[in-house]
Amino acid sequence: MAAGSAEERLLNLIIALMHARVRMTKDEIRARVAGYEREDSSWDEETAKRRKATFERMFERDKDALRKLGIPVVTVRSQAHGDDIGYRIDPSQAALPPLDFTPAESAVVALAADYWRGAALGADASQAWVKASSQIAHGQVDELPFATTSSRLSDAAAALVEAIQLRQEVAFDYASASSGDARRRVQPWKILLSRGADYLVGLDLDRVAPRTFRLSRVASDVRVTGEPGAYEVPGTLPSGLTHSSDVAGEALIAVRPETAHALRAAGTDAGTDGDWDLVRVPYAHRDDLRDQVLALGGAARVIEPEGLKDEVLGFARAAVEVCRGS
Amino acid sequence: MAADRAVSRVTRLLGIVEYLETHGATPFSELAAHFGVTVTQIEADLFLLWVSGQPGYSHGDLVDFDGSAFEQQIADVTNAQGLRQVSYSPREAAALMGALAALVATGAAPDAAQSALAKLTAAVGSVGVEVVDVPEVNAVIKDALDTSISARNAVEITYVDAQQRRTVRVVEPHRLVAIDGAGYLECYCLRADDYRTLRLDRIESARAADVMVTHPPASTLGFSLHSSFTATVRITRAGRWAVEDLPNAQLEIDGDEVVAHFPVADQEWIAGRLLAIAPHLRSVTPESLRAAVEARAEDVLAAHAV
Incomplete structure (x- = not known):
């Protein structure tokens, strides 16, 4: 057979494997499918060996291409022939x-x-x-x-989506507000999309406990570190991990009249304090509430919790220092 | 890469067969338009299919087309040798369904996004991307906007902006867009007398106004704010998340630090975001942005000094 293009060979391979009665072995594929070079009896031993190696490489690449195409190739081992492997495509299983x-x-x-x-x-x-x-x-x-x-949809999200599909462990650097960058090893379970913030839920292998990670704080490439099918994703996620049901605390915030409508909408009216209106706001992530208060400039003041107030002040002082110093 | 080119062409070859088996004889030109390639490419694809087949490769083993239709530039497959389009690979399924889930999560997507996702999930299974906590772009507001967009009618809306100021304005709605996971309304704002991209979850009410849409949609997708200058910010790596998703941001890694250059359209908004990563900030230029960050930080300190 003349050496055609890779796509011509792939197409012939697909048709041949779909029509194989039981299976086709590698030798049969080489001898019968158009696009592969058949063995020639006039070759000397050296040439025959070299050509066989070339065929083997080509066939491995083609199997990889079939996988990328999304075609499940079934391997069939024959008991009569010891250990040799045959291949087949089940048309109904492969079809869209x-x-x-x-x-x-x-x-x-x-x-x-x-x-x-x-x-x-x-x-x-x-x-x-x-x-x-x-x-x-x-x-x-x-x-x-x-x-x-x-x-926003980063390469990190893409890599994680694939790792979840294949159930493979991953590793990445994660920027945590409290402890800076740290390497995390995770069995990824699910990506949760929530109001413009995306989260990865998975088993943190160092803490041996389920954790939630904000995708925007994944600070490195996501590296696949494990074999496919290495774990099972739990059918129901542990409660408290899903963002929506997770209320970590409640803050009391003073806001200027006619401002901070989003905070008011998220919270409940808690009276007034002089010129300020008081709002009680439940929050899932303290970081998010801190960012909101900072974004309001002087229109919001944290009364409690004390930790949140300290963080807001710490951030503001850090900003002043950088802006004056630089 | 040659292998990837082969994979993408085989996907189209199988697509052509699937299309002809589903919809019958089809002109080359329609196949070209449908698959987004030239007629010459479709011809080459059909010729390749025509010489492919089962081992033996004699007449009855090959993919076959109606020869006289072929001369009229019409593809009509008479023997496909069992070829059909193949199902999604894990990455393809994840890409398609992940994106649909992300669109649904914005609250702005048409209902068809939800039903298409449901059909795909039923056909190929779930892909581990789940939407939680969909923003309350309430159905009444979205319906009012959808109706006004198709009727080419203006709407009166109550809007709470990023600085949390509430305004009532009449806008000419053009379309709903999903940008970075949030839903927006692209419109012409009669109050600002300019194009605006408004966040859907900040629209508190919407009702049809008795004004027809007269301004054409903006041709560009996304924020119609024009950038006024380029900022350069140096931060530690832990603060990188705050700048890397800014439109057109360019990042240089410098050891443990990152230098980001990005266009600034709304200085106040950028100042707020930089304040949110203040402990990771190392320097901010130009001077006007630095002053805006500092002024905002001073306001926060002053408010807490009560």
């Missing part, structure tokens, strides 16, 4: 299920595929869109008065 997207759904799936543009999952997302659009009739995609862009 019919999804019957409405024109509005098609439009939003196209947008979703564009969401990771420029990020690590960008190429995968556009592949996914080609697959989805294989079933969508041309022109049957709505125009939506809706658009999306993201600069």
